[in-house]
Amino acid sequence: MTAVHVPGTPVIEDGRLVSTNPATGAEAGRLLVASPADVEATVAQARAASGWWAGLGVAARRERLLRWRSRLASRIEELAELIHLEGGKPVAEAVVEVVTAVEHLDWAARNAKRVLGPRRVRSRLMLAEFSAHLEYQPYGVVGVIGPWNYPVFTPIGSIAYALAAGNAVVLKPSEYTPAVGQWLVDSFAEVVPEEPVFAAVHGLGDVGAALCRSGVDKVAFTGSTATGRKVMAACAESLTPVLIEAGGKDAMIVDTDADLDAAAAAAVWGGLTNAGQTCIGIERVYAVEGVFDRFVDRVVQRAGRLTVGTDGTDIGPITMPSQLEVIRRHIDDALARGGRAVLGGADAVQPPYVRPTVLVDVPEDSAAVREETFGPTLTINRVRDVDEAVARTNALRYGLGGSVFGRRRAMAVARRLHSGMASVNSALTFAGMSTLPFGGVGDSGFGRIHGADGLREFARPKAITRRRARSLLPATTFDRTDADVARLVKLIKRFYGR
Ligand code: NDP
Numbered sequence: 001m002t003a004v005h006v007p008g009t010p011v012i013e014d015g016r017l018v019s020t021n022p023a024t025g026a027e028a029g030r031l032l033v034a035s036p037a038d039v040e041a042t043v044a045q046a047r048a049a050s051g052w053w054a055g056l057g058v059a060a061r062r063e064r065l066l067r068w069r070s071r072l073a074s075r076i077e078e079l080a081e082l083i084h085l086e087g088g089k090p091v092a093e094a095v096v097e098v099v100t101a102v103e104h105l106d107w108a109a110r111n112a113k114r115v116l117g118p119r120r121v122r123s124r125l126m127l128a129e130f131s132a133h134l135e136y137q138p139y140g141v142v143g144v145i146g147p148w149n150y151p152v153f154t155p156i157g158s159i160a161y162a163l164a165a166g167n168a169v170v171l172k173p174s175e176y177t178p179a180v181g182q183w184l185v186d187s188f189a190e191v192v193p194e195e196p197v198f199a200a201v202h203g204l205g206d207v208g209a210a211l212c213r214s215g216v217d218k219v220a221f222t223g224s225t226a227t228g229r230k231v232m233a234a235c236a237e238s239l240t241p242v243l244i245e246a247g248g249k250d251a252m253i254v255d256t257d258a259d260l261d262a263a264a265a266a267a268v269w270g271g272l273t274n275a276g277q278t279c280i281g282i283e284r285v286y287a288v289e290g291v292f293d294r295f296v297d298r299v300v301q302r303a304g305r306l307t308v309g310t311d312g313t314d315i316g317p318i319t320m321p322s323q324l325e326v327i328r329r330h331i332d333d334a335l336a337r338g339g340r341a342v343l344g345g346a347d348a349v350q351p352p353y354v355r356p357t358v359l360v361d362v363p364e365d366s367a368a369v370r371e372e373t374f375g376p377t378l379t380i381n382r383v384r385d386v387d388e389a390v391a392r393t394n395a396l397r398y399g400l401g402g403s404v405f406g407r408r409r410a411m412a413v414a415r416r417l418h419s420g421m422a423s424v425n426s427a428l429t430f431a432g433m434s435t436l437p438f439g440g441v442g443d444s445g446f447g448r449i450h451g452a453d454g455l456r457e458f459a460r461p462k463a464i465t466r467r468r469a470r471s472l473l474p475a476t477t478f479d480r481t482d483a484d485v486a487r488l489v490k491l492i493k494r495f496y497g498r
Contacts, residue, residue: 006321008088008352010175010204017178017202019086022352023310023317028086029179034201039210042170042199046141049195050168054138058113058166065109065164067191073102079152079183086179087148088310088317088352093274100432101156104450107434112164115452116459125495129469136459138166139217139241145208145231147223148176148319149277149374152184153431157438157449158220158243158458159184163198165458167218171200172211174223176319178202209234216240218458222279224372225398225443243447243457245439247372248279248400251393252427253413254287254295255386255406262425263405264298267378270403270427272303272356275315276376277323280401280421280428284369285380286389292382296360299380300343303356306376315376317352324351327375334359334368334379344377370396386413394418399441403427420444 005011008022012033019029034042053061072079080094089097116136123132142162146155155171162169173181181200188198201207205227212219212234221231222245235242252270254263270282287295306314318324328349335346344357357377362368368379383389386409393402394417401421404410414422420440421430430436437453439445448454473487474480 008176008317008319008321010178012204017175017204019176019178021085021317022088022319022321026085028082029182031178031182031200031202033203034207034210036210039170039201039207039214042196042201043141043143043211043214043216045196046168046170046199049197050138050140050166052195053163053168053192053197054166058117061164061166062109062112064192065105065160068188069102069105069109071187071190072098072105075187076102079180082183083151083177083180084316086177087151087319089274089319090313090316093316097150097153101153101160103432104153104156104434105160107451108160108164108455111452112166112455115455116165126475127465129467129471130465131468133464133466135462135464136165136456137462138459140167141216142167142169142458143211143214143216143219144169144171145211145219145221145223146171146173146177146181147279148174149274149279151177151180154222154245154279155181155184157245157454158222159198161449161454162218162220162458165455167458168196169198170211170214170216171198172208173200173202175202175204212240213237218243220447220449220458221245225445228445243439243449244445245279245447245449246400246443246445247398248281248440248444249283249370249372249396249398250280250401250403250419251389251417252282252285252403252405253386253389253393254285254291255389255404255409255413256288256290257407258291258295258405259425260291260295260298264295264302266403266405266423266425266427267299267380268302268306268356271378272306272315272376273428275318275354277319277374278428280431281374282378282403282427283373284393285378286383286392287380288383288385288389292380296342296358296380299378300358303343303358303378306356308353308355315353315356318354318375321352323374324349324354326371327354327373327377330366330368330371330373330375331357331359331377334362334366337363337366339363339366339368339379348377364392364395372398389413390416397443400444401428401430401440418442420448 007025083094118135339362437448438450
């Protein structure tokens with residue numbers, strides 16, 4: 001199939017997936033599309049490689065992964081340019097993305113042994129004659145399905161942790177960013193040339209679906225909630241465990257004692273970074289009555305200064321051309337229902353760009369408040385107090401991250417958010433904290449990447465008991481006597497019966 005296409009929309013030409021820049025249409029990548037048989041063969045090769053990788057041992061894996069980290073760090077400009085070319089993201093933002101990915105890779109490599117390695121755990125009185133041993137063993141082959149909006153940071157959150165845990169990985173990058181995915185695979189092969197421990201399969205959604213059905217031992221999916229449901233349904237057929245990192249509609253709450261300048265700066269960056277195409281991006285803000293007007297003024301001043309365009313700007317093009325209509329619909333709907341644009345608005349969508357847009361007094365049941373917009377827009381609504389802000393924040397089924405600005409109550413409010421993560425007096429920072437788990441609740445998914453929980457997500461706990469002495473009070477044998485049972489009853493009453 002050969003097609004004249006909208007810049008940025010991937011096409012398949014002569015069996016190759018061609019990705020292009022959404023602003024200029026320049027070709028970024030041309031990758032062989034995997035057939036279902038190719039997917040199976042890649043997974044089979046990865047399975048063979050997984051035994052070799054696991055057998056290398058944790059110290060050798062750590063050394064290889066740290067070398068891969070060094071490659072990424074030393075070639076950061078090259079990778080950032082490719083991210084910019086393929087997805088349109090400003091180079092500076094791409095640099096920040098790679099920096100965060102490098103940090104996660106470093107942490108996963110350094111901490112796999114401590115978190116997953118064999119350890120003794122305590123025995124309890126009832127089985128005191130046995131020692132207890134715990135270790136976390138790799139699944140085998142992990143399938144990683146990634147989105148386009150953070151084509152390095154997001155898949156690395158699964159890939160680095162899965163590899164560090166001793167698994168092989170087969171990546172299905174988004175059809176919008178296959179070249180970046182392949183770059184990751186190729187750079188890894190430079191430090192692990194022996195076996196295809198980390199491979200990619202390219203194509204459209206059907207290739208992702210084939211990966212789910214290929215016999216991989218776990219699937220780590222990052223993408224929309226709707227696709228997450230399909231992935232889970234496909235994996236259910238073979239009881240393949242899944243990790244779902246899905247969409248969000250994260251809110252920021254601005255309390256009366258907040259530093260309004262800092263809050264405005266964080267709302268603008270947290271909402272508009274990567275042109276708002278961020279799963280944990282701030283999409284809605286609830287500001288308490290007493291500070292609302294001053295906060296909105298500051299947001300408008302800051303957002304109004306941002307530059308839009310393709311090179312050296314703050315806000316790049318919308319990566320997925322079809323998203324432009326969604327953003328337009330959300331803005332139009334908000335305005336039609338009585339919301340006001342204090343910046344941008346009805347004319348903001350100028351393909352392939354969207355100009356920064358700040359909407360206030362937007363009805364809570366409008367699409368701009370309830371659905372993922374994925375554009376450089378913010379809704380800011382007035383609330384009586386933080387309790388009302390928390391209630392409105394928690395009214396959606398999404399629950400990924402969130403942000404709270406304030407002093408006295410901020411930590412308590414952060415705890416009350418129905419979300420997997422929160423930042424107090426900043427936005428999005430939990431994503432870069434490699435020691436913390438990352439993931440959502442409700443429609444935002446389940447399971448965790450990053451941190452110790454992220455390592456454990458890619459390993460099976462293996463529990464072993466080992467006899468270290470004869471049983472004084474035999475229970476788990478047909479050799480026990482009535483007297484043994486009577487003593488057991490006495491014992492359990494004495495220790496647990498009161
Ligand atoms: P999609 O859900 O459209 O796609 C995600 C991935 O799934 C792509 O690689 C896609 O392939 C693949 N896919 C599509 N259909 C299937 C299928 N039936 N079976 C298996 N795989 C399939 O999401 P986007 O790429 O548009 O990413 C944006 C979404 O990702 C947003 O909702 C965002 O919030 C979320 N996200 C969540 C994050 C988190 O950590 N929670 C982080 C980053 C983004 P193809 O592209 O070829 O269609």
